[in-house]
Amino acid sequence: MIPRLDDSAQDVLRDLAPGVLCALMRRYRDFGGCEDAVQEALLAAAMKWPAQGMPDNPKGWLITVATRRLTDQIRADTARRLREHLVVSLIPAEDQIALAADAAGVDERDETLDLYFMCCHPALSQPSQIALTLRVMGGLTTGQIARAFLVPERTMAQRLTRAKQTIESAGRTFPDVTAQDRAIRLPSVLKVLYLIFSEGNTASDGDGLSRVDLSTEAIRVARLLCGLLPDHAEVGGLLALMLLTDARRSARTGVNGELIPLDEQARSRWNQERIAEGKQVLGRALVQGTGGPYQVQAAIAALHAEAPSIEATDWPQILALYDALRVDDNPMAQLSRAIALAMVNGPAAGLAALDDLARDSRLATHHRLQASRAHLLERAGHHAQAIDAYRCAAQRTTNASERNYLLLRAARLSDSLSRTELTTVSGRNAN
Amino acid sequence: MKYMLLMNVPGGGPYQIAGWAAADITAHIAFMRGFVEKLAAAGELVWTGGLSGPDQAKRVRAGADGAPLVDDVFPEAKEFLAGYWIVDVETPERAYAIAAEASAAPGPGGRPLNLTIEVRQEMSGPPTDWTPGA
Numbered sequence: 110m111i112p113r114l115d116d117s118a119q120d121v122l123r124d125l126a127p128g129v130l131c132a133l134m135r136r137y138r139d140f141g142g143c144e145d146a147v148q149e150a151l152l153a154a155a156m157k158w159p160a161q162g163m164p165d166n167p168k169g170w171l172i173t174v175a176t177r178r179l180t181d182q183i184r185a186d187t188a189r190r191l192r193e194h195l196v197v198s199l200i201p202a203e204d205q206i207a208l209a210a211d212a213a214g215v216d217e218r219d220e221t222l223d224l225y226f227m228c229c230h231p232a233l234s235q236p237s238q239i240a241l242t243l244r245v246m247g248g249l250t251t252g253q254i255a256r257a258f259l260v261p262e263r264t265m266a267q268r269l270t271r272a273k274q275t276i277e278s279a280g281r282t283f284p285d286v287t288a289q290d291r292a293i294r295l296p297s298v299l300k301v302l303y304l305i306f307s308e309g310n311t312a313s314d315g316d317g318l319s320r321v322d323l324s325t326e327a328i329r330v331a332r333l334l335c336g337l338l339p340d341h342a343e344v345g346g347l348l349a350l351m352l353l354t355d356a357r358r359s360a361r362t363g364v365n366g367e368l369i370p371l372d373e374q375a376r377s378r379w380n381q382e383r384i385a386e387g388k389q390v391l392g393r394a395l396v397q398g399t400g401g402p403y404q405v406q407a408a409i410a411a412l413h414a415e416a417p418s419i420e421a422t423d424w425p426q427i428l429a430l431y432d433a434l435r436v437d438d439n440p441m442a443q444l445s446r447a448i449a450l451a452m453v454n455g456p457a458a459g460l461a462a463l464d465d466l467a468r469d470s471r472l473a474t475h476h477r478l479q480a481s482r483a484h485l486l487e488r489a490g491h492h493a494q495a496i497d498a499y500r501c502a503a504q505r506t507t508n509a510s511e512r513n514y515l516l517l518r519a520a521r522l523s524d525s526l527s528r529t530e531l532t533t534v535s536g537r538n539a540n
Numbered sequence: 541m542k543y544m545l546l547m548n549v550p551g552g553g554p555y556q557i558a559g560w561a562a563a564d565i566t567a568h569i570a571f572m573r574g575f576v577e578k579l580a581a582a583g584e585l586v587w588t589g590g591l592s593g594p595d596q597a598k599r600v601r602a603g604a605d606g607a608p609l610v611d612d613v614f615p616e617a618k619e620f621l622a623g624y625w626i627v628d629v630e631t632p633e634r635a636y637a638i639a640a641e642a643s644a645a646p647g648p649g650g651r652p653l654n655l656t657i658e659v660r661q662e663m664s665g666p667p668t669d670w671t672p673g674a
Contacts, residue, residue, distance in 0.1 A: 365570045500558050507592040513569050520562035 114155050118163060122154055122171075123248030124333065129171045130245060131220040133179065140227070141273040142179055144245060150175035151248055222337045223286045229297040232279040237272040238301045239308075243323075244269060246330045257323050258308070299347050299403065302331050306351050324355055335390070345394030346404030352387030353410035356380040368514035372419040384414045405434045424452040440472045444481050456489035476505035480515060487522060496522050542586060542628050542662040543635040545642060547655060551594060551620040560648050567646045575642060579627060584638070586626040594620050626662070635659050 114122065126147060133143040150171045164170040228242040243249045243257070255265035286294075309324030331348045338344045360378040363369055391407045409430050416422035431446035443466055451459025463482050472478045483498035499519035506512045549556055557565055579585035597613040597620075625642070629635050639659050644652040 365566070365573055367566075367569065503558060504593040504595045507596065509590050513565070516558055517562050517565050519558065520560060520565050524562050 114159055118158060119155075120329070121163070121167065122151060122158075123329075125168050125171055126151060126248035127221045127224050127246055127333070128168060128217065129175055130224060131217060132172050133175055135220070137179060140277055141270075142182060143175075144273060146175040146179035146182065147171070148244075148250065149178045152250070218337055221333075222291070225298050225334060225337075226286050226291055226294045227276060229294050229301055230276050230279060231294070231297070232275050233272055235301070235304070237268055237275070238297065239305055240265060240268050241272045242298075242301050242330065243305065243326065246333065247326050249326070257326075295341075295343075298334070299343060302327050302334070303347060303351075303403070305330075306354075324351070324358070327351060328355060340397055342394045342398035343401040343403050345390050345397065346401050346407050349387045349391035349394060349407035350403050350410055352383050352390060353407055353414055356383035356387060356414060362510070366510055367517065368510050370514075371413065376417065379414065384411075387411065387414070400433065402434060402439075405430050419452075422452070424449055428453050440466070440469060440475070441477065443469075444472070444477055448481060448484070451485050451488070456485045459485045460489065474505065476502040476511070476515075479505065480511075483515070483518070487518075492522050492526055495519075496526075541630070541632070541635070541664075542626060543632075544660045544662060545625045545627065545635070545639050546621055546658040546660065547623050547642060548619040548658065549622045549655065551618055564646070564648050564650065567650060571645050575645075576625070579625065579638065584627045584629055584634075586628050588623070588625045590623040591621060632659075632661070635661075 129150065130143055130147045133146060134140065137143055153174050154167070154171060158164075224245055225242070228245050229238045233241065240254055240258075243254050244251065249257075251266050251269060252262050254269075255262040258265070306324050306327035309322060309327060328348070328351050331344075331351055335344050335348050356379050357371075357374065359380070360374040360376070361369055387407070388411055391404070391411055394404055394407075409427050412423050412427055412430075428446065428449040431442060431449055434442055434446075444463075447459050447462035447466065450462050460482065463478060463485065466472050467478060479498050479502035483495045483502060486492075486495035486498055496519045499515045499522070503512045503515035503519065506515065557568060560568070576585065576588055579588075594613060599611045599613055601609045601611075603609045625638070627635060627638055629638070636659060639657040643655050643657050645655065647653040
């Protein structure tokens with residue numbers, strides 16, 4: 110059997126990947142070529158390190174190997190590319206490394222940050238931004254990313270190649286990202302990380318194939334970003350939100366992958382280490398500034414994490430936070446607000462709020478609106494209506510575990526209704 | 541040899557398992573999950589997918605300008621494709637055996653549903669020594 114790198118060594122390896130790419134791009138600028146070379150160096154490390162042990166200077170090792178691969182590639186390439194890179198390729202690889210490592214006056218932190226911004230280049234579609242971030246910042250292989258999103262490897266390879274070409278032809282990339290670009294692109298970077306995290310939480314299950322864990326991956330990359338931008342309140346807010354949400358992960362699904370809602374989760378299964386870290390990160394972010402949407406959502410998650418039960422949750426505070434979130438332009442947050450309202454003022458108040466939301470065309474036919482209605486109807490004791498709403502929501506959702514959950518919820522309610530009817534009938538017969 | 545196994549369920553209304561008792565739904569879901577895990581572990585599974593309900597289905601044709609003309613699917617359709625498996629197996633008999641296993645998925649009261657599973661072989665490319673017209 111081929112020896113494999115253990116998880117901690119893999120993390121070291123992948124944490125180094127962005128820095129290695131920076132060192133290469135500082136000299137060669139060719140994003141596509143450098144990125145391919147870094148991938149090959151990572152693969153070489155995964156093959157060689159288990160047997161040889163990790164080198165004393167792993168980053169230097171990766172830079173050396175990647176540079177060698179890149180110069181080999183350049184030598185083997187077409188005449189056009191040879192002409193472009195002739196000067197570079199004539200310098201022995203070892204000298205080039207010396208130059209690269211001796212990056213006087215270059216702020217490595219800024220460079221690594223700029224890689225994030227480049228992966229979220231506005232010319233890229235969101236799926237491409239996600240794939241590129243996982244590959245460049247996460248150090249994942251094309252195959253791993255493809256499996257994570259359940260698409261064929263060739264499709265993902267094509268998506269990545271196109272993304273790199275798009276960036277190169279769109280210009281103004283690393284190392285020419287301007288301060289203005291950074292300000293504009295930061296929200297996309299945060300959004301991409303959050304999408305990766307959410308994908309890990311909701312990805313379709315049951316295929317039985319081994320997949321990288323996208324939520325853990327998103328947290329790892331968000332941690333890196335947080336280290337680079339320690340003073341940014343929303344970066345901290347995002348990391349805190351991820352940690353606090355992830356803390357509930359193992360309690361959120363049952364043995365068959367079925368969804369377990371917050372009110373039925375075994376709170377003893379929540380990950381206290383994650384919760385403590387999430388609250389600490391959130392506390393620091395709150396000092397740096399308040400009001401960003403990730404931070405507010407993290408604060409809501411923290412209130413859930415602190416509560417011993419659904420009833421003992423500080424719902425008035427959660428409702429106030431949803432109001433602070435300015436939910437008007439966010440239909441899903443509006444639904445959550447309606448649930449919080451029901452917890453504070455009773456199910457009837459929540460149902461009335463949902464009726465208002467049904468006028469929004471984005472929500473009118475959405476399965477989550479029906480699902481929320483079903484929950485509140487059940488809570489209010491309108492069981493027959495709740496069953497209809499659960500089934501209606503089940504028909505509309507495109508997520509298998511959500512559908513299963515909704516069908517089961519309807520079935521349980523329907524089972525208990527028919528039991529009640531039977532009891533009533535047999536009771537009458539006895540009289 | 542690759543085969544596509546298609547699971548068709550009666551149409552014309554809500555997805556049929558919606559009316560089952562909770563225990564039956566749970567057993568059905570557990571069966572489907574275990575079925576796929578077993579196929580994957582045996583190295584026979586290429587791909588699988590469950591499809592969203594008939595309510596979500598559309599029929600699309602190109603209009604005169606090539607733009608999509610989108611229609612809802614008529615609810616009186618007799619059968620609906622609920623999901624599929626693509627398997628890679630040595631013999632057609634193995635594909636039939638897998639299909640039979642899927643067909644016997646538990647229904648109400650734990651009784652096998654005996655659904656009809658359509659088995660279709662995926663066409664392969666031409667063999668290397670094939671010369672058209674020779």
